[in-house]
Amino acid sequence: MSKRPLIGLTLDAEQPGGYSKLPWYALRQNYFSAVAEAGGLPIALPHDALRAAEYLALCDGILVTGGAFDVDPALYGGGPQHETVTLKPGRTDFELAITRGALAAEKPVLGICGGEQLLAVALGGTLIQHIPDAVPDALPHEQPNPRTEPGHEVTITPGTLLARIVGAPRMAVNSAHHQAVATAGPGALINATAPDGVIEGIEHPGHRFALGVQWHPEYQVDPQDIAILRAFVDAARG
Secondary structure, three states, X not given: OOOOOEEEEEOEEEOOEOOXXXXXXXXXXHHHHHHHHOOOEEEEEOOOHHHHHHHHHHOOEEEEOOOOOEOOHHHOOOOOOOOOOOEOHHHHHHHHHHHHHHHHHOOOEEEEOHHHHHHHHHOOOEEEOOHHHHOOOOOOOEOOOOOOOOOEEEEEOOOOHHHHHHOOXXXXXXXXXXXXXXXXXXXXXXXXXXXXXXXXXXXXXXXXXEEEEOOOHHHXXXXXXXXXXXXXHHHHOO
């Protein structure tokens, strides 16, 4: 049996309260179990931008996870901060550092939900700060039903890496975001869109594997979600 590639997963961070009286890290178990099911060996990465290169050296691939926060609009020329925007600067600093390092080293990167948005910014793209204010007749991208169920479908762009991975023109996806990618960045491609035109996936063909999806494939709402994770882990095998 071939060695499992080591996949670094970025953690979320919370202030004191709930789990601990001190600041704490957290991440849902299904991120780890889905990576393991896809053939990877998942490890958690704390937020230390100064040591991002050292963490990256240990990993064969980087998975940038989602969370209830946003990328600072100052990082992509987004103008004044919308009232709905929540920042976690320490997390964003680390994720940008390790994502840019992975791209430079040609180590595979998979961005999920907020991680897809972070990848877009790392590639020089921009974001929509609040979908309801920017997209007429937008779908409820913060779906009211459970995340274990689909919120809407996405259309997969033919000829893209994502299309080759999933082998289907559409996927059913869950939806838990109030922001979205506005522009994918120089050389990057849009690989999935929602019925209202909101960008749901990006990739960069100039890198060995640089893929982001706005939904959460770790929930495996669609039968092809696991194929995304397997393709990422396979790319991390070298």
